[in-house]
Amino acid sequence: MSLLFRYVLRENAKVLGWIFGVLLLLCFLIDFFERWDDLLEHEVSTSLGLYYMACRLPQYVVYIIPVSMLLSGFITLGLMGRRNELIALKASGAGGLLIVRPMLITAAFLCVLSFFWAEALVPEANREAARIWQMEVKKTSQRSIMTGSEVWLRSPSPQGMTLYRIGFLQLSQTPLPGQGKDSEMVLNEVSVLRLDKDFRLLERVDAREMSWDGQQWSFLDGIQWSSMSSDQQGPRVERFEKKSLSLPERPEDFQWVKQEVESMGFFQLAQYVERARREGFDATSQLTDLHFKVASALFSLVTALFTIPLAMRIPPRAGGLALGVILSMGIGFLYYLVLALGLALGHSGALPPFLGAWGANLIFGSLGLWWMLHMRQ
Known part of the structure; x- marks a missing residue:
């Protein structure tokens, strides 16, 4: 592992960690204050309230990881550009792909982490949060239970x-x-x-x-x-x-x-869809969701492929860092619109389930990969 690789990896990890922590704290506080009145009205204990909020955090982690990667790419390269480190690295012969390779590896690692996190923790945490809200806060009995599929x-x-x-x-x-x-x-x-x-x-x-x-x-x-x-x-x-x-x-x-x-998690939903199709039922909506569970795990890599080449082209001076943050928010919003449209068309059957779930990744990922491969050395 070269010195350059370790340096870029460390700098990106620091920025990524700060962004992830701030966004997670913001989600926690917003959700907490939205539910504060209900918790007080039903006299929920502090320990139970904190446990309920903790059960909601795993889902937020899945949402926050790709956003954190999106912002960290712009900010890390923006800070390196402001310190003239990018100019020095390029002058020494380091190519653009060599500089950003640690960030791409980080994004790929986050994709794997996000998938297994969503599979292992999120379904049970969501069910436990729903159980607490209905039974402990709203004082209603649990009405449904999942057994197999x-x-x-x-x-x-x-x-x-x-x-x-x-x-x-x-x-x-x-x-x-x-x-x-x-x-x-x-x-x-x-x-x-x-x-x-x-x-x-x-x-x-x-x-x-x-x-x-x-x-x-x-x-x-x-x-x-x-x-x-x-x-x-x-x-x-x-x-x-x-x-x-x-x-x-x-x-x-x-x-x-x-x-x-x-x-449902990925494997449970796959079993559900397979049984539905085997018995002749239409599982278009659930099949779209099944594809989406894999596609959503790759959000971090897709956003990295699309935003890192753009960040390398933004001038470090004249508000380049602020411009990078604004552009990242705009790209994230556009990505979300394409994703939401694809899912809606996939659920309705207007698009095949695979295209409905993967459409945004295919569009932005292809553009980002082409841009990355043609990045100036």
């Missing part, structure tokens, strides 16, 4: 309890006319179990599909079992192609299911 939802009532087992969540690409966003949610491989106060099974419905028709739930291709038939002769079993049932839950009550699916 299935979600169970519990709905208590004065008459007993209703349990829902949802195999797959499907977001329709073409909502039914006049039915609004509620009609977009379709639940597949559903079982509905109605229990009395003594937890005795009164009724069970198993269906391939469950959707909201605007007034009640519509079930397709299923079987209904009732503990007592209308003539009191014992249990009744009925097979149906389509059947409407009145249930106390409305589509918004199943947002818990959507949250559980969205909190």
Whole structure:
């Protein structure tokens, strides 16, 4: 490891560490003060409040890492340019790629770290934060639980309890006319179990599909079992192609299911998508999210490829450092717009899931790689 490599690596690490720490602290403070009134109103203890905030930090780390890399590239090279170090290095024969190589290696390392961090810590931390907020702060009972790639939802009532087992969540690409966003949610491989106060099974419905028709739930291709038939002769079993049932839950009550699916890690979501496709269900939205989990881990490297060559071209004097910060914010905003557009098109099916998730990386990464390879020596 050369002296130049160690020096640039150390300088970039110092700037990166400061930026990461400041952004993480800002996220913590903003989130804390946004929720301060709720925490005080529900008399949450200090230790529980801090534990809740700590559970939210892993998700912020994933968001902050690429932004920190974006800013650190401009600032590190800007400071080196202000101290005339870039001029001295180039005069001594050091090429641009040799100078920025430590920063690219740092960005690649952060990509690997970000992926495994998001896979190992973020899903469980998000679930724990949601559990604390609902059960400890809002004082509501936990209604959903993830088992493998299935979600169970519990709905208590004065008459007993209703349990829902949802195999797959499907977001329709073409909502039914006049039915609004509620009609977009379709639940597949559903079982509905109605229990009395003594937890005795009164009724069970198993269906391939469950959707909201605007007034009640519509079930397709299923079987209904009732503990007592209308003539009191014992249990009744009925097979149906389509059947409407009145249930106390409305589509918004199943947002818990959507949250559980969205909190899956990469490998759990891959299992979910594979099972959905194997059984013939549309998993376009979830497949887009699956590709995005890998694409998002590469944000640090993509931003580094795009911003480092630009930073090497900014004059060190005449406000070059401030200009670099402004440009980095502008690039980050443009990158986010392209990314959000691609994800929306991927979720809707207008673009293939791979292109929807990877579009921003392919555009900015290709431009950055071309720019990096043609960087003046």
